[in-house]
Amino acid sequence: MNQQxxxxxxxxxxxxxxxxxxxxxxxxxxxxxxxxFVIDSRKMLQDGRLIQVRPHTRFIRFPRHTHNxxxxxxxxxxxxxxIINGTExxxxxxxxxxxxxxxxxxxxxxxxxxxAVNFIILPEFFGQSLAMMGSGHSMLRDFVVGCLQSxxxxxxxxxxxxxxxxxxxxxxxxxxxxxxxxIQNKRLMNQITMGxxxxxxxxxxxxxxxxxxxxxxxxxxxxLQYVEEHYKDGSLTALSNHLNCEFTWLxxxxxxxxxxxxxxxxxxxxxxxxxFLLRSTTLSVTDISLAVGYDNxxxxxxxxxxxxxxxxRGYRISPAAL
Numbered sequence: 263m264n265q266q267x268x269x270x271x272x273x274x275x276x277x278x279x280x281x282x283x284x285x286x287x288x289x290x291x292x293x294x295x296x297x298x299f300v301i302d303s304r305k306m307l308q309d310g311r312l313i314q315v316r317p318h319t320r321f322i323r324f325p326r327h328t329h330n331x332x333x334x335x336x337x338x339x340x341x342x343x344x345i346i347n348g349t350e351x352x353x354x355x356x357x358x359x360x361x362x363x364x365x366x367x368x369x370x371x372x373x374x375x376x377x378a379v380n381f382i383i384l385p386e387f388f389g390q391s392l393a394m395m396g397s398g399h400s401m402l403r404d405f406v407v408g409c410l411q412s413x414x415x416x417x418x419x420x421x422x423x424x425x426x427x428x429x430x431x432x433x434x435x436x437x438x439x440x441x442x443x444x445i446q447n448k449r450l451m452n453q454i455t456m457g458x459x460x461x462x463x464x465x466x467x468x469x470x471x472x473x474x475x476x477x478x479x480x481x482x483x484x485x486l487q488y489v490e491e492h493y494k495d496g497s498l499t500a501l502s503n504h505l506n507c508e509f510t511w512l513x514x515x516x517x518x519x520x521x522x523x524x525x526x527x528x529x530x531x532x533x534x535x536x537x538f539l540l541r542s543t544t545l546s547v548t549d550i551s552l553a554v555g556y557d558n559x560x561x562x563x564x565x566x567x568x569x570x571x572x573x574x575r576g577y578r579i580s581p582a583a584l
Contacts, residue, residue, distance in 0.1 A: 263338050263435055270442070271317050271338060271377050281321045288322060303331040303384060312387035313452055315441045318342065318378035324369035332383045335359040336434050340376030344369050347418050353378070356425025358434070358463075365418035379438055387453065394457030421471040422463055430466070433459040481505070482519045486527070493531040494555040498524045532556065533569050540578040547574045 274282070277292065293301045307314050318324075318335070326345075335344075337353045344351045344359065345368040353359050361367060363385075372378070424430045437455050440448060463470075467487045472480050488501050501524070502509045516524050532554040539550045548559055551574075556562040566574050 263431075264439075267435065267439060268338055268377060271379060271438075272374070273317075275317065275319070277319055278321055281319075285322075288319060288324060290325075294327070299325065299327040301327050301329045301331075303329075303382060306331070306382045307384070312384045312449070313441065313456075314382045315379050315438055316382070318369070318372065318376075318380055320372040320374065320376060323371050324367075326366055326368040328366050329361065329363055329382075332363060332385060332388075333361040334381040334383060335361070336379050336381070336438070338377040338379060340373065340378075342369060342372050342376055342378050351419070351421055353421070354423075354425065356431055358422040358424060358430070360420045360422070362418050381437070381441075388456070390450070390453035391457035391460055394454065394461070419472070422466070423469045423471070424463070424466055427462065427466055427469070429462050430459065433462060478515070478519055481507075481515065485516055485520070485524075489524075489527050489531050493528050493535065494553075496528070528555075529565065533566060536562075536566065536574065537570075537577065540574055547578075550574065 277289070281288070290299060293299075293305055295302065295305075306316070335342075335353060335358070337355050337357050337359075339355055341352055341354045344353060346361070347366050351359065422430075433455055437452060437459070440451050440455065445451070467483060470480075470483065472483060484505060485501065488496060488504065492500070498513060499509060502512045505512065507515075513524060516522070516527070520527065522530070536550050536554045539545055539553060540547075543550075545553065547563075551557070551559050551562040554562075563573060566577070570577055572580060
């Protein structure tokens, strides 16, 4: 991280000075009026803002709490230890931790050289970011975004071990800088930068750990990632070998977790990709059929029309597809 920005984030805050002067606990009134200690976005965000950033409070244990917003924590230097729904997570330099609204979090004391920033984000902030990801509604994208936005999601956190991914580091630093400086077009710049950050993170799903109920959720994420990458010629047999899972068990588990069979997931992805190619290229319908994995052109026409109510050519010339 830029040294000037890191020096700015390292400064002792008034709250931290009070702790260094002998306070035995944080002042919960700064964060919440709730007896159950739900940190309130109204106390953390200025009026009208959808996102804010603040340095993590060091030198003291931060007690168990939840949030009524999405929180993203970036470790600028050093490390911090978080206990989320009973699971201990060590966040190291350059890593990101994204917390769902229902995640119960406790943070162990950090030292002067452990510098983290907390992004306080209202769910509606993600609107522009999601639009940047296109209208294809990638299953993997929907899964990750659903984890962040829905309080009903079984996933309480996403831990991105992306310290070696330079574009992610640059984008997070840009976000911190823009949020902490008064510049024109600030909201739009932040939303676009967040969208770019999401796109980068979706390119590195192998570096994501999810929890709680993490095994099944990580399994589903791995399945969706495999479909994203191998929709043209991947098979359930190859996937079961890749994941070291028994074929029949994996087939049933995919259906239970996603509500779809493996074949249905592949077909959905193939048709989404066909829509993208119809909108954005001049490839013939036949070439697109081959490009997404269908060498039976009449079958491709039939399932496309069943899914979208029009033929591939009709979809291409329809204003709704533009």
